Amino acid sequence: MVKKQLIMEKALELFAKQGFEATSVQQITEHCGISKGAFYLSFKSKDELITAIIDDFMMQITSDIDYIVKNTKDEQILYEFYYAIYHFFQKHSDFANVLIKEQSHTFNKELILKMQYYEKVIENAILLMIERLYGDRxxxxxxxxxxxxxxFMSTYSQLFVFYNVPLDLKLLAKSLVEKTTLLAQHTTAPFVTQELSQLVKQPMNEEVTKEQILEIIVQKIDEMEESIEKESLILLKQHLLEPTLSPAIVKGLLENIRNxxxxxxxxxxLRRYFEF
Structure with missing residues (x-):
């Protein structure tokens, strides 16, 4: 495992048990079996490490939502959307718990801007899903x-974050599909209008350039061990530099790395860049 990723995963274990504030860099390095020098080669501070972990958390769920909305048949899209969200919260319930409890400590200005960006990406995906399903209605x-x-996303996620009880994800997703459909079909007195939505709308970050995407790919290639995902990234990098692959092959390579x-x-x- 790459050292940076090892530090993030081991630190996450400690944060889930002790909280951000109560966990020291010394404890993290001991838990990882590395020196403090090795830690500071990867992260300038504990706050930078926390930001990286939260960033990674949000990247994963945002990417999953975007993929589901754009690649699922209409009759299944709401179910798959809700199921994926709560499966993710169930899988990462320990970290979600400590994040909610200590967000006031972790949310510096940089992270607030990132969270606003991710939230807007998710909102755009939800809007696309709603328009596909219900149209002019x-x-x-x-x-x-x-x-x-x-x-719904926020409230029901608390079942996974605060209560250690077995939950039927399929039933939860099915129940929320029913509730959402009822609201879509019968709401006649909406509170949030387009005008109000525009007033509270946060500006999206500037579109990521090809050069920035290439920089991220190079970083990922350097960090990853030999695997089909790494080989796929190398081919995608080459295609970005000199497009030679067919759309079908590019889609296949993206599918290789998606999970x-x-x-x-x-x-x-890359899906946004290639307009898939």
Whole structure:
């Protein structure tokens, strides 16, 4: 495992048990079996490490949502959307718990801007999903419906974060599909209008350039061990520099890296760049 990723994963174990504030760099290095010097070669500070972990967390869930919305059939899209969200929260419940409890400590200005960006990407994906499913029927209520869906995401995720009980993800997703459909079909007095949505809208970050995407790919290639995902990234990098591959091959390469936890964000960026 790459040292930087090892530090993130081992530190996450400590943060989940002790919290951010109570965990020292010394404890992290001891848990990783590395020196402090090795730690500071990867991260300038504990705060930078925390930011990297939260960033990675958000990259994964944002990329998954975007992929599902753009690649799932209409009749399954809501179910797959909700199921993926709560499966993710279930898998990462320990970290989600400590993040919610200590977000005031971790949310510096840089991270706040990043979180606003991820939130806007998710909102755009939800809007696309709503428009695909309900069309003109929700033209006056779709922005309010976005907030309803985000409310479901936030409220029901607490079942995974705060309560250590077995939960039926399939039933939860099915139940929320039913609730969302009822709201879409019967809401007549929306609170959030397009105008209000525009007033609270945060500006998106500038579009990522090809050069920035290449820089991220090179970094990932350097960090990864030999694997099909690494080979796919190398081919995608070459295609970015000199397009020679067919769209079908590019889609296949993107599918190869999509489920790798450390390639989700670059997969998302490449899908946007190639307009898939």
């Amino acid at each position: 929700v033209k006056d209520t779709k922005y309010d419906l976005i907030y309803c869906i985000k409310g 790798h936890p450390h390639c989700k964000w670059i997969s998302y960026l």
